[in-house]
Structures are given as C-alpha cells and as structure tokens.
Amino acid sequence: MADAFSSSSETVIQRVVDVTVKTNTPPEKLEELYQIKETCDFISQHQFKKVALQFPDELLVDSVAVAVEIERHSNAKPFILGDTSYGSCCVDEVAAEHVGADCIMHYGRACLSPSKRLPLMYVFERRPVDVEKCASTFRELYPDTQSHIIILYDVNYVHAMNDLLTLLSPEYPNLVASELVVEGEQCYSHGQMNRQHDDTYLSEQDGRQVIYQFGRQFSLKKGSSITDYSMFYVGQEGATLRNFMMTWNRCSFCSFDPITMTGRTESVSINRALMKRYYAIERAKDANVVGILVGTLGVADYLTIIQQLKETIHRAGKKSYMFAMGKLNVPKLANFLEIDIFVLIACPENSLLDSGEFYKPVVTPFEMEVACNKNREWSEEYVTDFRHLLPGGQSHVPLVDQQEDGDETDVSLITGALRSRNLLNSEPAESSFSSSVVLRNQTMTVANTNPAASFLAERSWRGLEQKLGETPVVKAVEGRRGIAIAYEEEGTPS
Template identity: 40%
Template sequence: MADSTAFSSSGEDAIARAVALDASEARSTTNLSPSEFAEYYEIPQTAEVIRSSGFKRTALQFPDELLHDSVPIYRRLKREIDEGQELYVLADTSYGSCCADEVAAQHVDADAMIHYGHACMSKTYRLPVIYVFGKKQIDIDDCVSKLVASLRSSDFLSDSTPHKNVVFRHDVAYSHQADAIADTLRDVLCADNVTVSYSPIPRRLDPSPSPPHTDTAQSNTETNGSSVVAHTINSPAESDSPILYVGPSSLHLTNLIMTHSSTPIHSYDPTTRETQLESTRTNKLLMRRYGVVQKARDADVFGILVGTLGVASYLPLITHLRQTLKRAHKKSYTISVGKLNPAKLANFMEIECFVLVACPENSLIEAKDFFRPIVTPFELQVALQSEPQWTGRYVLDFDQLLAEGEAGAEDDAVSKGAADGEEDLDRPMFSLVTGKYRHARRYGDGSEVTKSDVTSGSSAVIIRNQDGTVATLKDSAAGEFLQSRTFRGLETRVGLDEPSYLEQGRSGIAKGYGDDHGRE
C-alpha cells in the first residue's frame, strides 16, 4: 500500500528528510592521503584545464554522496588556478544529479562546469562540461577471468562462427582502468577468435549541434582539442553481440538492458566480485512497461513533464511530442516541476497520463506511488499507434526519437491521404486495462501545431466570463475538469456583496493587543 502522505507534504519534511547516499561512494575517499585524494579527483589535471581554457567562472557540481568532499576540492583547486578565476559549488541539482545542471550554473553566470561523480554523459546544450568520475578500485584479473567464464557458460565461445565479437561497457567510475581491462580481454579472447569492441568515454564535452544517429549500445564523443566528434560504439553488425558490463547494478545498467533486450549482457560487480547474466531481467522489465503503455492508450489528456533543461535536443523533442499529440486529437500541457514526487503531480488531477522528457537514466519511472502513469516519449509513440506493435525494441536517445518521429509523421501523412474519408472518428476502442470498450475524447482538428500555439497555449484556463468565473473553452481539458469539480476555489462575488466600512483595527504587539476603536 502506498504511503498515506504520498499526496501531501509539510514544510518540515523538506528539512527533516534524510538524504539517501551510496555508502560505497561516500567512504571511497575517507582514508586517502592528500596526494591520493588529489589523484582520485584529478585535481592537478582539472586546474590545468581551467587555466589553459581561460574560464572566468567555473561551477563545480556534486551529487549528494560527494558533498563531503566539495570543500577540500574547492580549496585545492582555488590554490592552483589563476587569480581572477572564480569557482562556485552547486550543492543541489534541479533534476537528476547525473546530468550537468546548466540552469544552476547560469545563476552564477558560469562559462564552464565540472561534473563530479556518476554521469549519464548526455550531450550538453549550453556550456562546456568537464567530467571527473573518480577512480574506484577494481581487480582486473578477477574481472576478466569471471567475465570470460560467464561467456563460456553461455556457450558463446564454443560457437563455430568464424568471426565473433563482444562489446565492452563499463560504469564511468572505472574509466581509468577501462583500457587495461579491454586489452586484457583481447589477450584472453584472441585464442577463441573473438574481437572486443570498446570506445573510451570522453572527459570533456563542448556544446555543439549533434546530428541524429542510429540506436547503439552507447552514444559517445571523442575530443580532439576543443572539438567534439560524435560517434557510436557499435556498428550495425555488432548489434547482436554480447555485452560485457563492468559496474554495480544501477540505472545505467537497467537502461542498457532495456535498450538491448535481445542481447545477452554479462555484468561484473567490482564491489561484490560477482558475475551474472542480466538479460533474464529483460522480460519482467518490458512487461511492466507494456502495462504502462496500455494505460497511456486509455488517456486523452497528457502532461509533458520537463525533466531536463541541459540535454541537447530537449526543446525540439517537446515540440515534436506536442505535434504528435495534436495529430492524435489529444490534449497536452507542458509542465516543469523540477524533481518529481507524487505530491507535485497530484496537483494536476485533470491530466490522465504524463510523458517525461529526461535523460536516459532518469526516463524510466516506476510510478507505483504516483496517481497517474508516467511514460517515456518512445512509449507514447507506441501507445498512439492505431494497432500498437512492440517487439521489445526500446529507444531513449533524443535524436533518434526525433528522426524516427519525422519519418513516422511522413508515413502517417501518406497513409492518411490514401485512406482519406475512410477513418471512423467515433469508433470505440477496446481497453486492455478495464476490459471494456471506450469512446476517446477528441481535442482540436488534428492539424500541425505552430510556434504560436506553443507560446500562447498557456492562456487557455485563465479566460474568465463577465461574472468573473473561469470560462470553459472548447478544447480546454483543464477548464472542463474545473467545471466538474464541487469545489472550484475562491471566486469573486461581483455585485453580490456590499463593501464594508473601514474600521480601526487592533494596535500593539503580539504580547497584548489593545482594542482601541476611537472610544473613550
């Protein structure tokens, strides 16, 4: 059962709420010497980049589990950078801590950011970002031996295929040992005629337009001076290759499983030194997400949740979602509420389903405590199909969603033109959630949304009648919901109440008021 306070909160909760920390992350630097501490966080290299790039204001972003190291890092960096260069610590993120918080950095007019700890490596939108992942320890020999043993147990190495390939992936905290692990894997697997594909994770990203690219195991960038060239790890021929993942169970691993549901994934946790085949979890994850998609099919009013302001292409994707919903005769509202919780979203009772636009690691929300389902943009595209077909393929990349959305819109236009006049707008739809037929509410005429619609659509629920009450527009789902409620808030009573006379109020202080109304 959900918590009884899921849809309400007090001011005290914001102060007394405990922050969940990663214990292994929090104690990883406790016993380090000053030189080891500087090496762990790459302080000399970071200071050199700040000096050589001439950044005047640099924002240092820390997740909650690394806040205890923020002051020592700040002081050491301050001693090594030039005079006139300023540093600012960002202790609270607007959205997920894995994303570069460019909104908070702009509050101090920063011209660069340094992101510490785990990162989703999403392409930035405004500022150049330097990533400092930390250097967690790992036993390379144990890691390689157990990953190879896991491959052998799956009969992959005994296959007679002449050219076999595996893809090496890892958590960002092990980037400093990734090259050594990849080389050791190649040495061990070369006897079995197996090649190992690996592409290093960059340490610095500069904002630049990124062209759409195909679905791959990981979208990455290579840095060459100040330029950034987008590339992908896997070629189309490697899409079915087994993946060897090094890192703990995390959102990154979960998204890897979702986006590669047909690919075996062998994971190694350096903390527990255990290896397992993660692909067995895929069916359960996809089944839960498919259930959410069915709930989205029954919805007519959608809320587009802005879950990031720093990932590139988030604005074009939001516009694309509004166009897609309008073509499907659905009503949409764009909402930005920062970090999500049930209490915030419960304020929008007129919305039947939410679509979250966020980085890949924050896109999948298990909405058991939320009043309404929360889907990803890809799941929305599946839900809006007249006959939804889901083969298990999953997409979280913004650029690919936009590219596929444009291609799908062209196909829909062609099919609509071919079958003009044959579509039955009033036909009932069968709901797999309720097991009954339903008639969908239809909003708008299904035409393309324009830029003026995006900028002026927010005034739909504030138009009032002559008596001061909220007017109900033809396509205002929020206005219709407000009119159907028993309590509609405090409304003006124009012409019904006479104005009262002005009177002298109480005087004094809170300890003891005096009732002085001008009388003796």
C-alpha cells in the same frame, strides 16, 4: 523501547538517527580521484575566470577541498553547485548560468547527454575495481572463448578497462570493448574520445559496423548484428544497466559488481518489463489529458521534443499541459488529479521511471508516440533517447498527414470500451459547459470533452482561497510552544 507517543518532547527532540555519510577523501588522494592538475590545465588553457563545479550528493563532502585546490592552482573563481534541479547525472547548465560561469566541471557519474550552452568537462570518479577478480568472473560466465561479447561499463570504471582488456583479449578473440565518447564541440573528458557531431549512429568503417549509443562507441564485424553479441557490464545495478538492457533487449546480459566483487547473469525478465511498458502505452491511449513533465533543462534539443510532443498529442485529440517541477515525487504529481497520464522528458537514464507508486502512470516520449502516432508501431525496438525521435534521428517516424488522418476506432485493452485515435474534430467551436457531448462523424460516434480546466472547476476543493480584503487585520499574538504531541500549555500526555 518506549513508544514514540509516550515519549516526552525532550526525548523526541534529542533522538539520534543513524545516517551513513561518506567521509572526506584524504588530501593526498584528491589529485588522483578528482584529476585536479588536468582540470587546472584545462581551465588555464581556455582562460576561464568563473568555473562551476557540479557535485552529486555523495561527493559534496569533498567539494570545498577540490574548490580550494582549483583556486590555488589556477586564476579561476570556483562556484560549487550542490543541489541540482534534476538528476545529478545531467549537467545543470541553468544553475551555472545563475553565477555567470564560463564553464562547468561535472564530477561523478554521468549519463553523457550532450549539452550546448557552456563548455563542459567531465571528471569521472575513479572507483576501485579488482581487475583480476573481474577477469576471473568473466571467464566463469563465458567459458566458451569463441563467444562474441561486448564489454560495457559505468563511467566511473573506465580507467580500469585497458587493464581488463589486456587480461582477456588474448583468450577471447571475438571480444569487443566499447569506448567512452564525449559528444559535443564544447564537451571534454580526460583521455577520452570527443565526438563532434551526432549525425551518424550506424556507419561502416574499415569493413566494420560502428555503433554509437549513450556515450559508448564500438565496432562489430562486417555482416554481424548486435543481436549476435552478449553484453558484459562492469558496474552496480541501476539506471545505466537498466537503460542498456531495455535498449538492447534481444541481447543476453551478465554483470560484475566491483563493490561486492560478484558476477551474475542478469535474470530480470526483459519481456516482463516490456509488457509493463506496453500496459502504460495502453493507458496513454485511453488518456484524454496529458501532462508533459520537463525533467531536464540541460539535455540538447529538449525544447524541440516538447514541441513535437505537443503536436503529436494534439493531433491525437488529447489535451496537454506542461509542468516544470524539478525532481519528481509522489506528492507533487498527486496534486494534479485531472491529468490522466504524464510523459517525462529527461535523459535516457532517468526516462525509465518506475511509476508503480505514482497515482498516474509516467511514460517516455517514445511510449507516448506509440500511443498517439498511428505510423509508429510497437516492436522490438525501444527508444530511451528522445533525440532519436526528432526529424533526422534514427528512429523518427513522421505523423500522418492531416488530410489522410481519418477517424478510426479501436478497443481499449484495459477498459474494453471503444475509443477513437483521432479526436481532432470532436472539439466544439464554443463551449460554455464543463462537459459537452458532440457529434464526431456520420457513424453517430460521440465524444465527451472534459479538459483539465473544467475538471478543476468541478472539484469540491480547489486549493486555498485568498479572500483578498475580506480577512480582518489583527495584531500578532503569541502562539503555542513545543511540538505537536506535547505543547507546553497542554502538559505531558499520559
């Protein structure tokens, strides 16, 4: 094989890269996979004229065929939303409003986070699953038929759950099946329950305990706790399973992958994962400048959690700056070296971002509250849905009253240095310097205030300078031709 640097420019340009692309679904299977008849009935029933069709990247190959069928069987004009601004599991209401859509049809995997702007219908991709194999794997993983087990699943396999329960329920009397619940007055899904309000997470119903979380609802026996149950998950390893395991971290998990048709006991150490998250919390406590990353514009109440975070961070004496940059990657965040830590506001499945390759840690709103709110303590509870942190939510913890909020110091577990948990009184009224040392209290504790603007001013390179009016105007000239390793006028490299 020839070395890349010794190849000619023509060879490089003509080089072929193998990429696996999903093939188009046959026309006779479009109806079954995308539920076109039910979709058109929904559109006609509500008399929608403009419909936005949101597809994930892996289903875009079928988008044109689905749009043609919808336009043929309804009076609506479909618009395809291809590249979503954030995660494809969230509803992209902003893109739909750009075309003036009356409603959104969301296809494929979904996090089921509630949306409030536009009417919405979920159309889950009906992925195949061998129910018999799944049931036999379940029996191998749980030989004790008296075990207390809750069945969870990815939304793309909800169509097969009734058949699975038919096989297992007679043998396992303590088996509990979760139901898929679509939340919101304007949110719908074919054949699924609709939840109008989210004011009840835990309630009593016919002597049973009803739990609703992440678009799933199930009931437990009276007097029992969720920690008394094991979890069986149907789906691939990914964000959904990780979200379940972090939230119910005291329950044991087993899973069945319908693609490989194999089951396993999830051996990922939740304690180890929680310790990694706790390390990020310690980094958040040490941080002086916090970047708030807006990772969604569609999940309900995202503006409210932004304001609450700003207040929480300010009360802890830290600076905060807000960023809206779409899908995150390492180069984007590396542009902001003055930020000590980032907090990501996103749906529950996208909040648990593995920030190992990022230059600065990325934490969740819950973790930032643990770092900044003295009333909130680190415990076995782990919250990935930021709506539960808001006033009225099941995990809301109010801030300490400012009059009672004294200045406390503790020791950083990372640097070993003293730090204060309240720097409100450390900011000078006026500061003409980039860095100021000010007296904080009578214990002669000092604070070094260095906001992001001052950090930027101290950089040796602060970006391209425009130099307006200083650059002479010249005529356009012919530039180089070819590619970087072999411009035409330079000849072929040896």
